[in-house]
Structures are given as structure tokens and as C-alpha cells.
Amino acid sequence: MSDSLKRHHCLEPFSEDSATIGSSASAEPAIRVTFDGHREFYNLRGDPADAAFTDAVKSFTGQSIPDKANTLSYRECTTCWLGPDEWLVVYPSFEAGRFEKFSTELDSTDATAVDVSHGYIVLCLSGDSALDLLAKGCTLDLHLSSFNVGDCVQTGIARTAAIIANIAEGDHYEVIVRRTFAEYLAIWMRHAGAEFGIGFD
Amino acid sequence: MTSRRLESGGFVDRGKVFEFKFDGRTLKGFAGDTLASALLANDVAVVSRSFKYHRPRGIVSAGADEPNAIMQIGKDDATLPNLRATQTELYNNMVARSTKGWPSVNFDVSAINALFGRVFSAGFYYKTFMRPKRLWRCYERFIRSSAGWGSAPAGNDPDEYAHRNAHCDVLVVGAGPSGLAAAVAASRTGARVILVDEQNEFGGSLLSEDTTIDSVPAMQWLEKTVAELSNCETVQCLTRTTAFGYYDDNFVAAVERCADHLGKPPGQTVRERLWRICAREVVLAQGAFERPLAFCNNDRPGVMMASAVQTYVNRYAVLPGERAVLFTNNDSAYFAAVAFKKAGGLLAAIIDSRQSGAGVTAVTNAVDHGIPIMNGHLVTDVVGKKRVRKAQVAQWSGDTSQTIKNTVSIECDLLMMSGGWSPAVHLHSQAGGKNIWDETHHCFVPGETLQQNRSVGAGAGQWSLMECLQRGGDAGRTTAEACGFVVQAGQTYETPQDQENPIEPLWRVPASRSPDRCAKQFLDFQNDTSVADVRLAVREGYRSIEHVKRYTALGFGTDQGKLGNINGMGVLAEALEVPIAQVGTTTFRPAYTPVTFGAGAGEDIGEIYDPVRKTAMHEWHEMQGAPMEVVGQWLRPWYFPQYGEDIHAAVARECMAARNSLAIMDASTLGKIDVQGRDSVALLERIYTHDVGRMAVGRCAYGIMLGEDGLLMDDGVMARLGEQRFYLTTTTGGAAAVLTWLERWLQTEWPELDVHLTSTTDHWSTIAVVGPKSRELLQKVGCNVSLQRENFPFMTVKDAELGGFPVQLFRVSFSGELAFEVNIGSNYAMAMWELLIDAGQEFQITPYGTETLHVLRAEKGFVIVGQDTDGSVSPVDLKMNWLLSKNKDYLGKRSLQRADLVRTDRKQFVGFVPVDGKTVVAEGTQLVNDPLLPVPTPMCGHITSSYASACLGHPIALGLLQSGHARIGEQVVAAQSDGTYVDMQVVSPVFYDPKSERQNV
Amino acid sequence: MLLIKCPWCGNRAESEFNYGGEAGIARPANPDTLTDAEWADYLFMRKNPKGLHQEQWNHAQGCRRWFNAERDTVTYRFTRTWRIGEAPSSTRDVDS
């Protein structure tokens, strides 16, 4: 089995008819959205006080799991805190057999991992008005004083649940959403972003 | 028509002329006008008819309290009803229409009601139209149409609306002097500040008054202050923004009218934006409303609030009359009279109800401008119908219980009135705060607060400019400090000091006849509630202000009694002979001023009203022209019509394909949960009713879960993937609820169990391959495991490679046929689907939708939770006893022994066949034993599922029937909604292949 | 909008939470040994007080944790929240 298998991420139909909305074709829109539909996602469950578990994860991913609520760690992969015993490990691209190796690594512990790679997609937001857009649908205060690089929150955006990850300086945010809610969220962004100017890649 | 526009002054742009239509007439105004100021500039006196008596009415105020000038603005689908002309900024080509009065405000056919004024007293509608009850519908139609409150557009609103969440340390509501001082003081500490004001520019009363701050004209101070705030990065300034609701935890909702003043929003501009503001501290600086005076015929056009006249003169450069009389009980209105005079109006007299009149500052000012003052006098009545012509003035000793004779009548076309001021305590009250009666200023002022808010300025009963600025600044610093910011010493302000005499309350004005017999003295202009109405309510036994409000409609209008309520409370207090503080206020509820539905809905309309979830194969289904069925948030193909087939033909064809050859269905919407951890078996044993631990690894089982009440909650196939690893499926609609249910028990009741639950609904797509040829198809596309019965028996699961893709393969069947369900990663699912469709051509592979799914399972008597069950059905009712383990406890087990659940006359699940062999009765049809019994005929059950069955050749139905299990072979009657009856044979719910041999092959 | 303090995530909007009813209702260890009345008491009877009420809430759009909360049913105010299995703090975040 290889990555040569025919994959379709869930926003391909959306991408086909999306364009820049709300600002002139020449001007750079105040919000830019790119879809990343082929990352790998592992849902990880375990006791953070269990050294066997945390060591196993660290030796595999090369980084510690974040134990502080609503934070993430990132290097080769991004590990988002989802709950006191739950994390989402996100690898930037697919690699055959990686999950099986990861899973095996955890075999000797009480921790478990589930491959949910096909269940999520990432909408990468950037631009001056990216936070303004999120503020239209999210009740959380994403101001610098409370949301910084290394933070991630699970919350609602408009009418869907999503994870907002802050992994780079400047106006860059990753919105991780379940596959079947992604089109709704993208359409919502197209509507809600129009007043600022929004472009999709 | 005379122009009442002044040559100079004001904040209107005379170079920018706007044409607009009012009730069909074309008029002109300027940029900077409100619709009200433009109408006054055009000398339009009558702008509406009153609600009950249809009396002509004019513009009374200049703000949110306006009761009369209620307009329909804009045309076609962008029209907005019930806007206050006083708060509607004029734009070019505005189309405005009075919402009240038919056919026109100047000739209103319903004005005949006015002749029967005595008949239409308080409670009239209740008393007259409530009996006989059945006629109410006829009356109601007449009453509602003659009341006329604007009209809703017929089509969709063409404009965009938005919501916006915001967070700040200090929210300041109102940008008059106190609000500005608060915002500046808070912002200088570095706090995040949001300042909102409902007007098109900041300044509040400073925009209408002629005064100084720190020895410079107030306008200069205003400009400087606004500039400082706008340049401050941590301050968000929002004009045209009304904070209309104060909710729990310092959450304030405000609506920003971004484009209402432009007519049509340009480009992608939203028309209105709803701000949802979470503030750590709130400063309320909403100002105060001037009160009218309740004299006879005080509703005549040309009677206006004194401060409104001042605003029209100073801010809009409009003189609302030529010759005015001022009637007041306090000092503030003297300055309005002077402003009118200075602008070129003729001020005939100031009539002051107080025996000793006004203080030195006010009197000197008036005398300097040559205005005659009559202390100890009242305006008791006015003459003139469509416009005031004369004021009837009487000398008064100060005793309200007297009747008094008019002594003078003074010609005027404008009567300015001022009964004092009422602080706008609306948001404070909405926030749960109490109001207390201020004995000095005779008004309710904000008392104790329940949330993190404080009131300042006129809204807190602080009346001098100095006090407003000082207290505003203090509030800004205190709130910032409460948010943890370091504050500097307070700033002091210098303003002119006035020598004032106190207000003397005058809730109603004595007249030449008793208040119950004199001409109407209006309290609430919008609802035509008069002094006599409130007094009548008291005579009829009403005591509480809340009851009087509902009986007389006092304060029930779109203005919520901003103008008239306080006088009503005064009149009530007098009639009850109690202090006004004891009467209290009515409850203040959001919204402070009306909010459009558009703003409420925001972006949540049309295609983003709610998430629409689509499977990975959705586009393919759409390409085939399959109509979609909405299942919760999901869209599922309903059926796949070919060559103009209707649903019946398509479903019959799809069913026969599944039974005879090969069919395929997208089952991806099933809820899926991955279960792992040491104690997985222990958890599932307690959740499911069957013996989970006895399942061998690799086995599948049908399982049900009950609520603790013993009633069926959800069902699905579960598979044991490992010693302590399971894969659960749930119903499409139950996925989230089941996961939450399991997590709840795990986290709250059995935390000692080590189990991890993960939703995999989105990760896996599921393709059901159904029919006698399904095995052949999978073999054809290439499967790395043997699909033969010996190796892969019914109700087992295997990891496999299918057509090169990694899959989970389940041998399960929801149709009774040989079938496989393929779980595949969703990103691969479309490719897999196409692979199967292509390979299936030789077997005439037939895609099917939810309708065929339902027919196939009904032929087998399989239950659909939520369709055949409704939360009142036990597994015993469903004859699922075989699933109920006797070896363990599970949720709901004990309830199965409860008296109500062991009754033998419960509604039980059975099958039905129409005796005529052809009628498909509607789902939901009630069943009766004997239709000839008198109405209400006792019902003994109902149909839950009903279909035409192509393979059986007759209709089938499933349903719940009292004692149904014992009634197989009997007949009952389906009572159809059209009044006809269908005899139904009660049968076993398993219609097809009762021994279940076909799925086992 | 109520803010509810998730013991893991901190203050969040009420729209992120689901209500779970009265807290502290332990499932009887041996349901089979209970009378119908005793079982019905566990199943149906709830306190519904005017004033402070201990409840279970779920941070549904966040960390998915169930937790305990104490809320004043008169003012709607949450006075304190705490994790399952832990004792509530002796002091309240806000007075009821």
C-alpha cells in the first residue's frame, strides 16, 4: 500500500468554484485560506503521569506531549492538547506505515492511538483580518493577551466545533476541523470573510 | 410649504442635498439630517395617526424615545418597518412611509374611533371582544389591520448581516460627556476599551448644547477627545451602535448600523452587525429622557419635548415652529427656550408650574433674551387638531387635586414641554440592578448592581456637566483598576456653574374638569393610554404597575414607554395614594430599541443556516441526479431515478436489484466509535444488553443500549477487533449522543475503568455491497482474504486489502441478503466507490438510497430507532428478549421489571398487511379496534413504517399495537387522515425470508 | 451569555457546554435488590432547589470532560466548578 492511491480531500469540490471575494482581483485579500487535506492525524489517549507513555511518545515524535491545557508542542509534528488524557498528533504529510509504528510503540503501555487521518482537514488562515474573521464565529478572546504561539483551543466556530492552533508568529492560524464539517466552515468563511476580502487557494 | 431650515449653524451639510419621499411626497433635506429633522425642516406637522383613536400625531422627540414618527423605510425586500424617524439618518432617495394611518395620515377612516373615545377606554378590547370567544378571530383581523404596524417584506432580505464577538476590559455605553470622560480615563491606563454610541457621531448632549469645558467651547473639547480615542490602539470606537441588551456575566449585545444610513450597502459592506461583547467592566452612560407633561390634548402635532427643540435648532438647524410657548416644571428647559429664541424663533412665554420659578442662571438667561416668564401657571389644554394653534394657560396654586379655570390663551404653533428628566436605567435594570427613587430630583436612579457595571452621568441622576465629566472619569479609572491596570490621579474639569431651583413633580396637569372627564391627557402616545385610563384601572381594582401596564397598554409600544411610563407611575401613585417609590418600575427587558431580524440572524441563513454534512461520495450521488434526504445534518441520497422514473418505480427497481443481483449503498453516515483500553469489555458489558464478553475476536454482533429507564436508546452493529478493542456503530442521528453517553458513564460513574473512546465517524466511509452477487464483486476487484463462508462467515470482520486499498471488511446485512460493508478511509472512499461501480457493471450494480434501505429492512422486520421507536419503547415491546443477558447487570435492566414495563397491554411491535392488498397507509396513521365507536374513538396503536414491497407484491407496514404480540392473525383498522378506514391484518414483522437463510449463504 | 469555568480549560461561553442534570446521584450497586420505589427514587426523583444546585456539565465543544458545578438557580450564577472525583474548593468563585 502506498501513497499512490487515489485520495480526495473533502474540500476539492469547494476549491473548484472558489475565488477571491470582497476585494479587487489585483489586491491581496485581507484573509487567505489554504486547504491542507492530506495530513496525518492520530488521536492519542493516555495518562500524562505515566512515564512509559510519555517517554514512548517522545521517542517517536521527538517532542514532549503538552500537559498544559490548551497548548501544543510542535517540531516534526504538532501535538495539540485536547483533554487531560487526550491529544491530537498532526504530521504534515502522509507516510506509509508511520501510524503502525507509532501504535506499536504504545503497545507496552496503557495508552492507545487511533488513526483518524481521513477524519480531519486543516484550513490555514493568514492575513491582517484573519482574527477578525475568527471573531465573527468564535466566542473566545483570541487577542494577543490571551492567545499566543504555542496555544491551541478547541471551541466552536460558527456552528461547528474546531481546533484553532497558533503555531507561527504573525497572522497565521490553523483551523483543524472534522471532515464533514469542513465544507460548511469553508462556505461560512467565504460569506463571513467577504467584508474583509478573502481568497482561497 | 415653508422651509424651517435656518440659514446657518448646525451640523448638516448644506452643500449635499438629499431628495426623499415621505408618503408619496418628494421632499428635500441635507446630509447630516435625520428623517425627523428633514420632515420638520419641510414643516411636516402630521407624521402618523395614533394607535387606538387615530388622532393626528407629530414628531415629539429627537431620539430613541420617539413614540409617533414610526416609519417604514426603504422599498421592496430591503424595506424596514417601525423605524424611528428621529434615529433614521437621511440618505438620498430614501423612501419613507408612515406606518400608521390609512389611507393617509391626514385622512384616516378609522379616526371615527376618536368619536367613541369614552367607549374605547382601558381594557376595552378585553371586555368587548373576548365574548363570545369564537368571534375573536373576526375582531382580531379588523383590529390588527387598523392598528397597522408597518409591513414585513415579502421576499428575502437582500442585504448581508454579521455577528461579531468582542472582548474588552471596559465597555462604555454612551459617548456623551460622561461616557467620553470614562473612555478616555480607562484608555489612558492601557485597558482595552470599547466605546459605543447609538448616534452617528460621538458627543451626546454636547452636540445640542452651547457650553464650555475647560474654558473652551465644548465642541473643541469633543473633537480633541474623540481624536485621542480614535488614535488609541486599545480603544474600539463604534458609532451608530446601540447596546440593546445586557445579559449574564457582563455580556452586552449591541447592534451597529453599518449601512442603514447609506440606503443600499455598497459592495460587501454588511448592513448591520451584531456585536456580542464580553466586558470585564461596564460603564453605562446612556443619558436621560425628558418627560412630557400630561395636559389635555398634549398629543397635538406641534407639542414637542423642549430638549428635542433644542436639538433640532442647534444640531440640525431647524426651527420646528415660529411662535413657541414653553411649559416646564424645571430649569433645564429654559436653555432650550433661549436656544429657540436665539435661532430666530418667537418665544411667547415660559409657563413654569413652580410658584417660585427657576433659579438665577435660567431666569437671567431668559430675561436677557426678552422672554416673558409666568411662574405658578400651567398649560392646561391646547387648541388645534393637526397643529397646535393656542395654549390655554391657567394660574395655579400648586394643588393637583383642584380643577382650575383657564385665564389666558396664548397663540403658538409650537408648544415645548419639559416635565423633568428620567435617567435611562434600561441596561442597568436588564443587568439585574435595582432602581431607587431620588427624592430630590424626583426620578428613579440606578441603585445596587448585580454585575460588574456602574452608571454615570445623567443616566445616574448626575445632572451638571461638571459632575458628568468628573464622575465619568472616576468610573473609567475605577473600572480599569478593577481589571488590574495602574491608574494615575484623576483629571479635573472646569465647566460653567449654574444656580438652579429644584424640579417640582407634575405627573398630571389639573384641568378645568376632573381628570376622568376632561379632554384626553396622554401618558403613552404610542398606545393612546391616558391619565383617565390609569385611574380607571385603579378603580377596577388593579394595584401593581405590571398589571396596570397590561390592562392599559401603558409602555407596551415599540418605544417601551420611554417617554410616558414615568408619568403613568406618578398618576398611579396618586390614585393609589402611595409614594411613587412604592409603585416601582415595570421590568426592563431587552431590546432597548427594536433590533432587526437580520441582525439577529447574522450570517446564519441560507446555506450556512446549519452545517450540511456530506459523505465522500456525495458529488457522485448528485451527478446521478439522486434527490437528497435530510437526515439530521446529513444529506443522504434518497433514491436514484433512471429515465424519468418516479420514486416508486425507482425504489422497486433498486429493491429487486438488491434481492436478486447486486446493489450498493453509501452508509457513511453511520456513527462510528473506536473503543480501546484495558477495561473495554467491562464498560461495554454495562452499556449493551447482550453478553459482549462472549463475542470472539473477529465477531460482529447486533447490540442495543437502553436508558436507565429501560427504554431503547440506540442500536447498531459492534465488532470485536481485539481482546480489548471494539468498533461500535450507532444510528446516523445518535452518533454524538451515544459518545457523550458513554463518556459520561465512564468519566462520572466508572472512572476506575481504563477505556478510550474516539469518534471515527468522519475517518471511515462505509460502502454497503448488497445482494447475491456481492461476494463475486469483491472478488473481482481483488480482495486479499477469502470471502467464502467457511473463512468469512456471517457477522464477522476482517482487515483486508480491497482493490489495493486498506479496508475493514464486515460481513453484516441490514437487508437480509448476502452483503458486505466496506470501511475505507474517507479520502480513498470515492476511488473505492468508483472501482466497485465499474466492476459491478456486469452484475448491473444498482446504487440505492435511503428509501430502498428502509424497504429492505422493513421486509425483514428490522427496527429503525427513532422511526419505529420513539423513546417509549422497551426491548420487550420489540421482542428483542434474545438480546437481554441474564448473566450481568446493564443500564436499564432493573427498569425492565418495573410495573409499567411488564404490562401486557403495552404497545408492541408487529407487522401489518392491508387486507385489500394494495393500500399503503401513511406513516403515523392511528389504529383503532372499532371505528364505529363514538368520537373520541379509543386508539390502540399506530403505524411507524409503511411501504410498497416490490418483492412481496403487496404493501407492508410496521407499527406499535396494544398487546400486539398476542394479536397476530387478528385485524385492526387504520383510520386514515382523510376519514377513510383500511382493514389491516396483524402479522409477524418479519415478512421476508423468515428463517434468515439468504444472508448466511 | 453565561461564562462557565471548565475546570480544565477555564472560562468558556455556555454554548460550548451541555447540561447533565443533578450531580451526585450514584448508581445503586445492586439494582436487582432494590424495590420498585427505591429504583424509581434513583431514576426519577431530583431536588430542583431554589438556590444553590450541584450539577454535572460537559465541556462538549472543548475538552469533552464532564465536571461538577454549583449554580444558583435563582441568579443562574455558577459559584464554583470542580473536577469529577475531586472535592469542591471550600471557597466560591463568586457569591451566590
Ligand SMILES: [Zn+2]
Ligand atoms: Zn474544557
